[in-house]
Amino acid sequence: MLDTAAELHGIAGLRRTETIHVSIPGPLSRRPRQTHPQVVVHQLLAPPRAFRTVNGIRATDVLHTVADIILRTERYSAVCVLDSALNQGLLTSSQIAAIPALIHGRRGARSARAHLEEADGRAESPLETRVRLRCTDGNVAPDSLQHVVRDHAGRVLGIGDMAWLRFMLLAEADGRGPHSTPEAVYADRRRQNRLVAAGWTLARFTWQDTLHPDYIPHVIRRLLTRGPA
Template sequence: MTTTLGPGSVVVLDTAAELHRIAGLRPESAIHVSLPANRPRPQRLTDPDVVVHQLAVDPDAVSEVAGLPVTTPLRTVADVILRADRYSAVCVLDSALNRQVVTESDLVRIPALLVGRRGAVAARRHLAETDGRAQSPLETRTRLRCVDGGVPPDVLQLEVRDRDGYLLGIGDLGWRAARLIAEADGQAPHRTPTAVFEDRTRQNRLVNAGWRILRFTWADTLRPDYIPHTIKAALHPYPR
């Protein structure tokens, strides 16, 4: 595909993120490609889904995936968070960290890649909210709803063990003082019969150990007040 656009073309933005298996962006059919700034944009493209950009991409910011020239994971993340909304941007950052395509030390290099670019102020704020312990965009979105609602979890990937040290389960988000866990239930990891059985067994162990479990879905994250309201009700239950 990039060969049809000539030498120097590079896969960028959302398409590069997909090739690097970085999650968190809305699926789209567009294929994002950048051409060198000194080359005119093609007047007509044979593929209507190709979106042509002219980003300044240094050679050391280009890698190869499946035989295609692609911006490196670090450069891809920097480009994406300049354009994405807050929730999507933090999801991308969390995913890149969790999947280890970028490291914590890499993140400190991102501000330099943002200097002088539109969206840099917001992108730097997104960086400050990154947490690579989130194992899915749904976990990230659930955490952000809690933060926005004034009930941030005090731990992610909370390990609950019995007195002998046996691991009873791991909670996605936890409030230790209240012995409360919130689970972000994505459709794919939880839809098989085996997964359903394992989820129920794990939840029973946690409940028997004195923990309360709340469960949230992607649809719940689309309702700004629902998750924090539910968490607050669990943290401060009405007296009986």
């Protein structure tokens, strides 16, 4: 497994001043040393129980795989992976809490620990995670996720992916798959009408919206400045 320098440039194309980081599954019999001024060997420590055989291929289990991923990817992708693992029940909160010990001393561990703090298993899709992170980055983080709205009789009017409760504002992450069938479109319209009739404002965002850092926070901020309902 080659690290950033080799991944970006390819071994053959590396300049003499660049460094290749090579990760070798351990344990090794002795401490790996720098074998060449441009080659640094890293040892991956994983107990035998961390490995599984999938279709005849030896692979790490979910916990160790997620730990490796969040070391090597950028923040939004890392938090999406963590949220998904929690939401699908592939990892528990206690297992997530064990990841810092697994990645201690490894390259990228500081950023990965920050990603762990943002994980939330209530996110039901990577799109929801991305919308939430855009809101957080824009200083308009939601108060609640998967907020259930009920009428005075206790009947469920709808569930908002994100909510700003004082302002009766909901935000929806509209993925193309779940919301594209005619039945889903009709159901969404009826649900939106129920929520609006009950005094809630509903903002809807797509994946394309998350590609623009300022757009989602701008919309939410404009809606919040209207004041509480």
